[in-house]
Amino acid sequence: MELADRLMAEIEARQGDLIALTQDLIRIPTLNPPGDNYLEICAYLETRLKAKGFDVTMVRAEGAAGDSDRYPRWNVIARRTGAHKGDCVHFNSHIDVVEVGRGWTVDPFGGELKDGKIYGRGACDMKGGLAASIIATEVFCDLVPDFAGAVEISGTADEESGGFGGVAYLAEKGWFNPDRVQHVIIPEPLNKDRICLGHRGVWWAEIETHGEIAHGSMPFLGDCAVRHMGAVMHKMEETLFPALARKRTEMPVVPEGAKQSTLNINSIHGGEAERPVDYTGMPAPCVPDSCRMIIDRRFLIEENIDEVREEVLGLLRDLAEKRENFRYDVRELFRVLPTMTEKDAPVVTTVADAIGQVMGKVPEYVVSPGTYDQKHIDRIGKLQNCIAYGPGILDLAHKPDEYVGVEDMLDSAKVMARALLELCPAP
Numbered sequence: 001m002e003l004a005d006r007l008m009a010e011i012e013a014r015q016g017d018l019i020a021l022t023q024d025l026i027r028i029p030t031l032n033p034p035g036d037n038y039l040e041i042c043a044y045l046e047t048r049l050k051a052k053g054f055d056v057t058m059v060r061a062e063g064a065a066g067d068s069d070r071y072p073r074w075n076v077i078a079r080r081t082g083a084h085k086g087d088c089v090h091f092n093s094h095i096d097v098v099e100v101g102r103g104w105t106v107d108p109f110g111g112e113l114k115d116g117k118i119y120g121r122g123a124c125d126m127k128g129g130l131a132a133s134i135i136a137t138e139v140f141c142d143l144v145p146d147f148a149g150a151v152e153i154s155g156t157a158d159e160e161s162g163g164f165g166g167v168a169y170l171a172e173k174g175w176f177n178p179d180r181v182q183h184v185i186i187p188e189p190l191n192k193d194r195i196c197l198g199h200r201g202v203w204w205a206e207i208e209t210h211g212e213i214a215h216g217s218m219p220f221l222g223d224c225a226v227r228h229m230g231a232v233m234h235k236m237e238e239t240l241f242p243a244l245a246r247k248r249t250e251m252p253v254v255p256e257g258a259k260q261s262t263l264n265i266n267s268i269h270g271g272e273a274e275r276p277v278d279y280t281g282m283p284a285p286c287v288p289d290s291c292r293m294i295i296d297r298r299f300l301i302e303e304n305i306d307e308v309r310e311e312v313l314g315l316l317r318d319l320a321e322k323r324e325n326f327r328y329d330v331r332e333l334f335r336v337l338p339t340m341t342e343k344d345a346p347v348v349t350t351v352a353d354a355i356g357q358v359m360g361k362v363p364e365y366v367v368s369p370g371t372y373d374q375k376h377i378d379r380i381g382k383l384q385n386c387i388a389y390g391p392g393i394l395d396l397a398h399k400p401d402e403y404v405g406v407e408d409m410l411d412s413a414k415v416m417a418r419a420l421l422e423l424c425p426a427p
């Protein structure tokens with residue numbers, strides 16, 4: 001049997017191991033926030049990969065946002081160096097999962113296997129992807145011990161909350177330096193026949209309108225900050241939203257609705273603070289002197305961050321000229337530039353070929369509407385040869401009864417192993 005065929009057969013043979021590994025990972029509830037059980041899951045991965053001959057390093061993101069002695073931000077990186085010089089291929093998965101939410105019909109941390117699907121919070125996003133990359137890498141190392149270069153697997157914290165205690169921290173410490181890592185595959189649940197090249201950009205800002213407090217029975221003696229915010233929203237509806245809908249991208253963003261610029265009003269708070277649920281008193285009659293809105297603007301590779309900001313700043317300046325007593329502040333909260341790996345980058349063409357070999361399909365190239373850890377690898381690590389590729393159906397992420405299909409994990413593990421054979425070949 002040819003080496004590639006032996007790899008494929010061996011992955012099939014380890015189906016039981018793949019299922020058990022995925023279940024074990026799901027059964028460690030790594031909820032974020034707050035960042036539960038990161039040490040437990042990293043220690044689990046350390047034990048497993050050390051036994052398979054990997055050098056394993058545990059890194060706590062000390063001082064990163066969210067890191068505390070109660071909720072330490074642990075990360076794990078495992079590396080196996082080949083027998084010859086060559087490129088390093090790195091599989092990066094986040095270990096955190098989002099809150100459970102309502103509507104589950106199975107135990108969210110049970111890892112139940114039913115009809116070829118493994119259920120649980122994080123099953124598709126992305127413990128199934130992590131498990132698939134581990135099986136692929138272990139099989140590759142066992143069957144091709146004289147491979148060139150190096151293979152790495154990392155489990156990193158906090159992706160769901162920005163990745164600052166995870167990939168961003170590791171990138172700052174040089175773990176994604178192009179001198180030590182040349183190819184990165186992030187097994188996020190993008191469907192097994194799609195390659196995700198990157199993501200749109202993000203601009204978060206808080207707009208505050210100011211007013212003047214007065215007695216609610218005589219609002220004319222004050223100035224209502226909420227009405228000023230109403231004017232902002234009215235102008236957004238009239239000019240900004242239609243303008244954003246007209247901006248279309250050449251990026252292959254999925255789903256279709258995200259092929260344009262978008263803006264979400266994340267929250268608005270004006271006037272008196274919300275009362276605690278157990279408070280039974282009445283509100284006090286006051287004119288609100290402050291109203292704050294958080295906006296979440298997603299932008300395209302064709303747009304520039306200064307333009308994106310200017311659209312909002314210009315709208316506010318215009319209101320300040322035309323509307324009496326309109327006073328405001330804008331605070332930028334967060335920005336991420338769009339990123340898109342070139343289609344002819346080595347990791348892209350290799351994984352595309354592997355998808356063809358394993359599934360007999362031409363892959364679909366996509367761009368994610370939201371960001372993920374590729375942003376840090378690109379911007380901090382300065383490593384552009386990076387994609388997201390992994391099993392699982394994107395639409396199931398963060399939903400109740402999340403699952404990952406065993407067949408999907410096997411197929412994507414085969415793709416990953418084929419890609420390793422190509423990128424880290426034995427002589």
Ligand SMILES: [Zn+2]
Pocket residue numbers: 094125126159188189
């Ligand atoms: Zn994810």
